[in-house]
Amino acid sequence: xxxxxxxxxxxxxxxxxxxxxxxxxxxxxxxxxxxxxxxxxxxxxxxxxxxxxxxxxxxxxxxxxxxxxxxxxxxxxxxxxxxxxxxxxxxxxxxxxxxxxxxxxxxxxxxxxxxxxxxxxxxxxxxxxxxxxxxxxxxxxxxxxxxxxxxxxxxxxxxxxxxxxxxxxxxxxxxxxxxxxxxxxxxxxxxxxxxxxxxxx
Numbered sequence: 531x532x533x534x535x536x537x538x539x540x541x542x543x544x545x546x547x548x549x550x551x552x553x554x555x556x557x558x559x560x561x562x563x564x565x566x567x568x569x570x571x572x573x574x575x576x577x578x579x580x581x582x583x584x585x586x587x588x589x590x591x592x593x594x595x596x597x598x599x600x601x602x603x604x605x606x607x608x609x610x611x612x613x614x615x616x617x618x619x620x621x622x623x624x625x626x627x628x629x630x631x632x633x634x635x636x637x638x639x640x641x642x643x644x645x646x647x648x649x650x651x652x653x654x655x656x657x658x659x660x661x662x663x664x665x666x667x668x669x670x671x672x673x674x675x676x677x678x679x680x681x682x683x684x685x686x687x688x689x690x691x692x693x694x695x696x697x698x699x700x701x702x703x704x705x706x707x708x709x710x711x712x713x714x715x716x717x718x719x720x721x722x723x724x725x726x727x728x729x730x731x
Contacts, residue, residue: 541594541601542598543705544590544593544594544630544705545595547698547701548586548587548588548590548591548594549591551583551586551587551695551698551702552583552588552591554691554694554698555580555583555587555691556582556583557691558691558692559577561681561682561683561684562683564681572650572652572657572681573650574647574659575647576643576647577644579640581636581640581695582695582699585637586637586638586695586699589629589633590630590633590634590702593627597623597709600619600622600626601619621717623709624710624714627709627713628706628710630706631706633702634700634702634706635699635703637695637699637702638696638699638703641692641695641699642692644688645669645688645693645696647662648661648662648685648688649661649685649687649688651680651681651684652679652680652681653678653679654677660677668685
């Protein structure tokens with residue numbers, strides 16, 4: 531019952547997560563607040579996937595708005611009975627939320643790969659992914675971070691922002707799973723109650 535009641539507020543939680551995802555992804559393009567590295571394409575390749583802006587950002591935001599609209603009782607009627615109408619809306623919500631699972635899950639994978647790969651930075655050997663062969667071990671090897679000389683503090687910048695994006699897309703994924711569970715329960719219970727009412731008549 532608690533999950534069913536919470537189902538309507540889960541969609542609202544996706545909106546701030548999507549907005550934060552867009553903001554944090556935009557920050558990745560401006561290391562230390564400078565745009566020179568973006569204009570020179572001196573950024574990690576995973577940054578150019580625009581995952582935080584497109585998939586876990588705009589797409590999740592659109593899905594959240596549609597789901598909230600669907601939850602309005604006066605939005606749409608597909609058939610004569612109210613129970614049929616609610617079941618139909620729940621089915622649409624499930625399909626849309628599964629899309630949300632795909633968007634946030636894919637984004638989470640890309641952000642994780644970006645974190646493991648490490649930043650694209652200038653070192654003694656020139657511009658390169660100097661941590662790409664460490665399989666993410668550089669994350670705890672703080673002494674190796676100083677190998678990146680430009681942009682300044684790029685390792686910390688990358689780790690913090692990618693970690694935040696992973697957390698945001700992970701929360702979106704959890705919320706979408708909970709939303710699917712809530713809508714499935716609502717649909718199945720609603721369908722069962724329709725059958726019971728029809729049988730009693």
